[in-house]
Amino acid sequence: AQSVTQPDIHITVSEGASLELRCNYSYGATPYLFWYVQSPGQGLQLLLKYFSGDTLVQGIKGFEAEFKRSQSSFNLRKPSVHWSDAAEYFCAVGPNNAGNNRKLIWGLGTSLAVNP
Amino acid sequence: NAGVMQNPRHLVRRRGQEARLRCSPMKGHSHVYWYRQLPEEGLKFMVYLQKENIIDESGMPKERFSAEFPKEGPSILRIQQVVRGDSAAYFCASSPGEGMNTEAFFGQGTRLTVV
Numbered sequence: 001a002q003s004v005t006q007p008d009i010h011i012t013v014s015e016g017a018s019l020e021l022r023c024n025y026s027y028g029a030t031p032y033l034f035w036y037v038q039s040p041g042q043g044l045q046l047l048l049k050y051f052s053g054d055t056l057v058q059g060i061k062g063f064e065a066e067f068k069r070s071q072s073s074f075n076l077r078k079p080s081v082h083w084s085d086a087a088e089y090f091c092a093v094g095p096n097n098a099g100n101n102r103k104l105i106w107g108l109g110t111s112l113a114v115n116p
Numbered sequence: 117n118a119g120v121m122q123n124p125r126h127l128v129r130r131r132g133q134e135a136r137l138r139c140s141p142m143k144g145h146s147h148v149y150w151y152r153q154l155p156e157e158g159l160k161f162m163v164y165l166q167k168e169n170i171i172d173e174s175g176m177p178k179e180r181f182s183a184e185f186p187k188e189g190p191s192i193l194r195i196q197q198v199v200r201g202d203s204a205a206y207f208c209a210s211s212p213g214e215g216m217n218t219e220a221f222f223g224q225g226t227r228l229t230v231v
Binding site: 004036041042043044045046090092101102103104105106107108109 | 120164219223
């Protein structure tokens with residue numbers, strides 16, 4: 001069965017600390033992977049995506065993610081967290097073809113809190 | 117450069133009433149998607165529309181739910197005779213097309229509570 005698992009429902013880190021949010025997926029074909037962020041009062045915003053090529057992907061706001069096919073993972077990282085990073089983070093996987101916005105499978109999200 | 121606008125942000129309806137959720141896509145976008153996030157579940161695709169046409173409603177419940185995207189005005193997701201199980205967050209997204217890797221831009225969502 002196709003699925004996305006974000007094992008951590010809630011994470012709290014101190015400002016300036018490093019961050020890693022986990023995402024594991026089960027998908028039968030070559031996946032197209034996304035991380036979205038939803039800040040309080042905002043819509044979902046695309047942080048980064050992996051389609052092919054270099055398995056380390058750079059995104060906006062200083063985030064990066066690494067695709068590890070052998071581990072079926074696409075973990076999101078940031079070296080130094082800012083208070084404004086407090087938000088809900090969603091991982092999603094889908095097919096790498098046209099129409100993939102309709103076929104994404106979403107994780108349940110990880111809520112990030114940042115202590116001053 | 118307004119983003120995708122959804123209203124209302126919060127909607128409370130009694131069982132049996134109708135709920136209307138509105139979505140104004142980004143300027144220049146003619147493709148709209150609706151998703152639903154039930155408690156304890158990830159986002160699920162409901163329906164995909166282009167101007168005046170429903171292209172894919174494979175994720176839409178067969179009864180009580182309908183969607184439209186008229187030539188003028190916002191896209192509307194309509195839920196008739198709401199039940200408690202309809203309580204969820206409903207997200208709308210828009211894109212300029214549906215080519216490979218075309219990004220969809222999301223609204224803030226409408227949180228529907230059925231009492």
